[in-house]
Amino acid sequence: MNKHISLPTGTASSSPIYDALRKDLVDGRFAAGEKLAINALKEHYQVGLSPLREALNKLAAYGLLIQENQRGFRVPQLSREELDDIARLRKELEGMALEQAIAYGDAVWEADLLAAEHRLKRADMSLDKIDEWEHLHTQFHRTLVAPCGSVWLLRFIEQLHDQFDRYRRLGPTIPAVRQALDEQHHQLVELALSRDAGAARALMEAHIHQSYEVALARYQAHA
Amino acid sequence: MNKHISLPTGTASSSPIYDALRKDLVDGRFAAGEKLAINALKEHYQVGLSPLREALNKLAAYGLLIQENQRGFRVPQLSREELDDIARLRKELEGMALEQAIAYGDAVWEADLLAAEHRLKRADMSLDKIDEWEHLHTQFHRTLVAPCGSVWLLRFIEQLHDQFDRYRRLGPTIPAVRQALDEQHHQLVELALSRDAGAARALMEAHIHQSYEVALARYQAHA
DNA sequence: TTATTTAAAATAATCGATTTTTTACACATA
DNA sequence: TATGTGTAAAAAATCGATTATTTTAAATAA
Structure with a gap:
């Protein structure tokens, strides 16, 4: 097992x-x-x-x-420049990967996506269960791009996710922010299922941008 | 020192x-x-x-x-699928990096580029000096994208280059192929210096594609 | 005082030996 | 014959101790 x-x-x-x-x-x-x-x-x-x-x-x-x-x-230093860099690359790479995932993803993927979104939405986000929510969140984004067909692209995306989280997790997740992100997660699934690659990519970029603004605010509060 | x-x-x-x-x-x-x-x-x-x-x-x-x-x-296996994947990503990432390098590169970069191209063109490519040529070739491509402003993009490009070379170096470099690539290197420098980002990117993609075809042929000969 | 040198302590990197795990093979059993 | 079990050999991973390097602190000289 x-x-x-x-x-x-x-x-x-x-x-x-x-x-x-x-x-x-x-x-x-x-x-x-x-x-x-x-x-x-x-x-x-x-x-x-x-x-x-x-x-x-x-x-x-x-x-x-x-x-x-x-x-x-x-431990590597944090910098505004690097955060900008990471966010920009995430938009580019995850946008690309999502477009391809929408092109290649099959019915199993559709089911996985719905399941991942549901689990994430249902997840308790009280302070002692942050780890659980973070795990499901990672899992959701992973599922979204999984069938993109590029092993190396997935690898780089994972790496950038970890780097981005060094900034995003400088502060606690705020319920209101979570709500807004959850709404975008839902819309991402809808666009993916309707195979609207262009709109899905645009939303993904907006989604990352929103996370970026949260991360930036936290970074500036720390520095 | x-x-x-x-x-x-x-x-x-x-x-x-x-x-x-x-x-x-x-x-x-x-x-x-x-x-x-x-x-x-x-x-x-x-x-x-x-x-x-x-x-x-x-x-x-x-x-x-x-x-x-x-x-x-x-040692990781080689596969046609992975080679295709690597080549595709290289086109995407190096294309992106070159566009940005052309936007941000200064006069020092222009001089570095000319120098790198010259050294590469002059390099002896007899069998016992392959390492030297390979080093200058890597150096040239590195210089081309260096001022793109994204540390992470450069890192991924470097990594993909190494992976690509596992396929490309399955056979010896043929003088005729080298000649063709050198010509493209020269044109890349010209387009970079004239700040024609669109054309430079297109040529970069064509350049990688040509290398890809060489690598693919060698891979198929081995398999 | 400020800089430079020297000595001592702390810490990182490496080595040789031990422990654990996997693999290969022989044998027994169904 | 095919499948499973037990044992021996091989290999990987880990440990404890040693060696080399860097950092800190103190002492001396400018």
């Missing part, structure tokens, strides 16, 4: 420590620019040095850490 | 063993699908186990290796 659904492609199978660290980095548990104390991590996550270092190396290659020559690992 | 020009962004600073392995993987020194024998690698590259494993982990995160749960590392 698998704990995970097998990923669409050769995504490196991940270790528990990799998953935990990745999640904590995306959630903003470490300060931007912070230097990671390896011994402290070892103790905190209760792992040996070797698995820890291998996870850190993978995260550096993935872009969630900076590796400095013989000076260990550091 | 630095051996490398510092990279535009937080690209993980790489170790000698990482560089060597990456190069050998891109050059096709390992068969597609091959399982890597760690002890053999250790001996061949004359490195310890720890640095080797860390390099392998980074390469897996980068997409040049597949990491299987407790079953070590494997």
Whole structure:
């Protein structure tokens, strides 16, 4: 019995420590620019040095850490410029992927989409269940573009999502914002099911832009 | 005195063993699908186990290796579908990057471009100097898109280039093909200098397509 | 005081050995 | 013959300790 659904492609199978660290980095548990104390991590996550270092190396290659020559690992800085960059690329790549998904997606995809949207809408978003909601939200966006036919495009989108979330998750999710996003999620499904690629792409870009504005406000509040 | 020009962004600073392995993987020194024998690698590259494993982990995160749960590392398979995917994305992303580079590039960029093209054209391409030519070729394409303003776009382009080269380098570079590509390189510089973004993008896509056809032929000859 | 040098401490990277897991093969059973 | 089980060999992953490097602090000189 698998704990995970097998990923669409050769995504490196991940270790528990990799998953935990990745999640904590995306959630903003470490300060931007912070230097990671390896011994402290070892103790905190209760792992040996070797698995820890291998996870850190993978995260550096993935872009969630900076590796400095013989000076260990550091959490990347945040910047307005990078946030703009990430948002712009997300619009471009997810827009592209959605258009292709609408072209290639079959009836199974349609059902998956409806299910993902329903689960997300139903999800409790009280503070102790944020993780659950975040997971379903990620899952929804993943489902939306899944049948685009490009393994590499999906990979890049995933990576940008993680980077974007470093900014978006600087503050707590506000119910009113969530409501607005949920409405867009619903409309995205409708446009996808009606195979209106142009309108769906436009809405996707607007959707990302809205998230971008939330993320930007939070970033500015922090800086 | 630095051996490398510092990279535009937080690209993980790489170790000698990482560089060597990456190069050998891109050059096709390992068969597609091959399982890597760690002890053999250790001996061949004359490195310890720890640095080797860390390099392998980074390469897996980068997409040049597949990491299987407790079953070590494997060279990814090649497929027609993936080659098509990579070529398509390269056209899209490098086209986009070139348009932006033409919008943002300054006089220094213009000079760098001319220099990169000149060095590439002058380069000897005899069999023992292939590495030199390949390096200058990479450098030329890098220079072309460098001022696009998007760190992440550049990162993805670099990654796709490496993946593409796994197919392109299945066979030796033929002088006639090189001649044709050099001519396109020259025209790309001309269009870039004249700031004709539309035409430059179109030519870039045609240029990638031509490389794609070469790579496809080589892939089919191998399979 | 400010800069530079030196020494000590802290931390990162590496190594060699151990433990765990997988794979291959022989044998037994249906 | 096909299928399953047990054992031995191989390989990967991990651990504990060592080595090398960087950082910090103190001391000396300008």
